[in-house]
Amino acid sequence: MANYDVIIIGSGPGGYVCAIRCAQLGLKVACVEGRETLGGTCLNVGCIPSKALLHASHMLHEAEHNFAAMGLKGKSPSVDWKQMLSYKEKTIGQNTSGIEFLFKKNKVDWLKGWGSIPEAGKVQVGDELHEAKNIIIASGSEPSSLPGVEIDEKVVVTSTGALELGKVPKKMIVIGAGVIGLELGSVYARLGSEVTVVEFLDAVTPGMDAEIQKVFQRTLKKQGLSFVMGAAVQKTEATKTKAKVTYKLRKDESEHVIDADVVLVATGRKPYTDGLGLEGLGVTMTKRGQIAVNAKWETNVPGIYAIGDVIEGPMLAHKAEDEGMAAAEQVAGKHGHVNYGVIPGVIYTHPEVANVGATEEMLKEEGRAYKVGKFSFMGNGRAKANFAGDGFVKILADKTSDRILGAHIIGPAAGDLIHEICVAMEFGASAEDLAMTCHAHPTYSEAVREAALACGDGPIHM
Ligand code: FAD
Numbered sequence: 001m002a003n004y005d006v007i008i009i010g011s012g013p014g015g016y017v018c019a020i021r022c023a024q025l026g027l028k029v030a031c032v033e034g035r036e037t038l039g040g041t042c043l044n045v046g047c048i049p050s051k052a053l054l055h056a057s058h059m060l061h062e063a064e065h066n067f068a069a070m071g072l073k074g075k076s077p078s079v080d081w082k083q084m085l086s087y088k089e090k091t092i093g094q095n096t097s098g099i100e101f102l103f104k105k106n107k108v109d110w111l112k113g114w115g116s117i118p119e120a121g122k123v124q125v126g127d128e129l130h131e132a133k134n135i136i137i138a139s140g141s142e143p144s145s146l147p148g149v150e151i152d153e154k155v156v157v158t159s160t161g162a163l164e165l166g167k168v169p170k171k172m173i174v175i176g177a178g179v180i181g182l183e184l185g186s187v188y189a190r191l192g193s194e195v196t197v198v199e200f201l202d203a204v205t206p207g208m209d210a211e212i213q214k215v216f217q218r219t220l221k222k223q224g225l226s227f228v229m230g231a232a233v234q235k236t237e238a239t240k241t242k243a244k245v246t247y248k249l250r251k252d253e254s255e256h257v258i259d260a261d262v263v264l265v266a267t268g269r270k271p272y273t274d275g276l277g278l279e280g281l282g283v284t285m286t287k288r289g290q291i292a293v294n295a296k297w298e299t300n301v302p303g304i305y306a307i308g309d310v311i312e313g314p315m316l317a318h319k320a321e322d323e324g325m326a327a328a329e330q331v332a333g334k335h336g337h338v339n340y341g342v343i344p345g346v347i348y349t350h351p352e353v354a355n356v357g358a359t360e361e362m363l364k365e366e367g368r369a370y371k372v373g374k375f376s377f378m379g380n381g382r383a384k385a386n387f388a389g390d391g392f393v394k395i396l397a398d399k400t401s402d403r404i405l406g407a408h409i410i411g412p413a414a415g416d417l418i419h420e421i422c423v424a425m426e427f428g429a430s431a432e433d434l435a436m437t438c439h440a441h442p443t444y445s446e447a448v449r450e451a452a453l454a455c456g457d458g459p460i461h462m
């Protein structure tokens with residue numbers, strides 16, 4: 001038993017970042033993690049492995065579709081799935097051991113095992129009871145399924161199973177056209193699977209700018225993904241090697257059955273709080289099963305905080321990280337802050353999709369007067385040279401003040417380009433501020449500047 005200033009439960013992007021920041025601020029800190037390795041969902045079964053498979057499959061796609069046109073001739077590579085999985089595992093290992101190194105460097109104790117909170121100020125891990133002035137819950141999330149759908153992680157899988165399939169399936173059904181469904185659906189489509197996405201709503205990636213949704217779906221269709229929209233999945237039935245999915249079309253209630261070798265259930269994630277003992281402590285929860293916190297990430301129980309996927313807000317690694325840093329600062333008596341209005345979202349398909357701030361639909365609903373500046377990557381020299389002319393940058397700015405309110409990008413490196421706009425928004429910049437900033441040529445970022453110019457007197461290259 002040891003006494004700590006802070007014990008953090010969970011070592012995902014929320015927990016490990018919080019632990020390191022607490023240590024940097026001079027606090028004695030421990031982090032409890034029940035998995036074999038640190039890094040949480042993100043490093044072990046989320047962001048990192050999915051991006052490794054997206055990268056490898058994108059390379060294959062480039063070789064198959066664009067190499068010959070650039071004068072790179074010859075047989076395109078074939079897929080060695082075992083090797084691809086081992087590349088993915090190696091990438092995970094490099095990242096998780098990196099966190100272990102950072103813990104040692106910052107003198108963060110890793111308490112190995114599953115933690116619970118018998119009472120405020122105490123954390124039980126296995127047989128050991130530890131004391132802490134502050135406890136920060138960063139226990140993350142887990143996949144949520146549907147009634148009538150039984151997950152076996154072999155034939156009917158969540159993202160976790162989809163990251164380690166025995167082989168590339170001939171046919172895959174993806175339930176849910178959200179971020180996971182479209183990223184992992186893209187991976188398998190590029191590797192040769194026939195992918196059908198079944199989505200409840202009429203548009204992909206709910207909550208995203210409607211114009212981007214349409215172009216995104218069209219682009220994925222061109223890449224070979226099929227979509228059944230407006231379809232409510234009723235059930236799955238699986239054997240050892242195949243599964244059937246029954247869905248009802250919302251427009252006419254007609255029932256349909258399709259089959260595949262693998263069904264990926266990607267219908268959202270839910271907060272993970274099992275075994276923490278929150279009920280006994282009387283911690284207030286939201287209607288959606290999240291831990292309720294105030295603006296300082298404090299729960300209703302003094303000395304207990306919560307951050308990341310287990311609380312309200314987008315389930316994103318960088319949102320969890322920012323909350324981790326801010327909560328550490330609160331605990332250390334400083335003033336941690338997260339600007340929830342400027343949290344970027346990125347989908348790592350090809351082209352990438354990225355967004356920050358308001359959508360056009362949100363501004364219309366608010367009745368706010370706004371202007372739109374758009375620029376297609378077809379007018380960007382670098383994109384044309386790199387076969388990356390599909391997509392556009394769209395900037396939304398206040399009609400009177402010209403202040404940037406939001407941005408939506410589909411195109412090459414969208415996930416990097418969006419950060420220029422995030423910084424601009426943090427500084428309260430106008431579209432003109434962006435437009436007046438010199439951008440190097442030839443770069444994709446010139447498309448951002450051109451979209452900013454389009455909010456004013458007009459772009460040059462369109
Ligand atoms: P988590 O990362 O879920 O970590 C929580 C940790 O707490 C886990 O390791 C768990 O074992 C541990 N834990 C829970 N309870 C206890 C307990 N009682 N005792 C001890 N340990 C406990 N987000 C992005 O921003 N970008 C992406 O590209 C991205 N890709 C994703 C791809 C997939 C396939 C998935 C599933 C998610 C992806 N996400 C992505 C979401 C991202 O992974 C999460 O938002 C992020 O991991 C949340 O961080 P967290 O620290 O809140 O929780």
Ligand code: NAI
Binds near residue numbers: 201
């Ligand atoms: P999601 O919420 O993004 O999408 C779920 C989709 O499933 C929605 O489109 C929804 O309408 C649909 N759906 C729900 N019930 C259905 C039914 N019965 N039949 C058909 N469709 C149905 O959830 P997803 O993709 O599982 O991702 C979970 C979380 O992980 C997200 O919140 C996301 O933020 C995070 N994530 C982030 C990534 C990134 O930042 N690049 C990558 C992967 C995940």
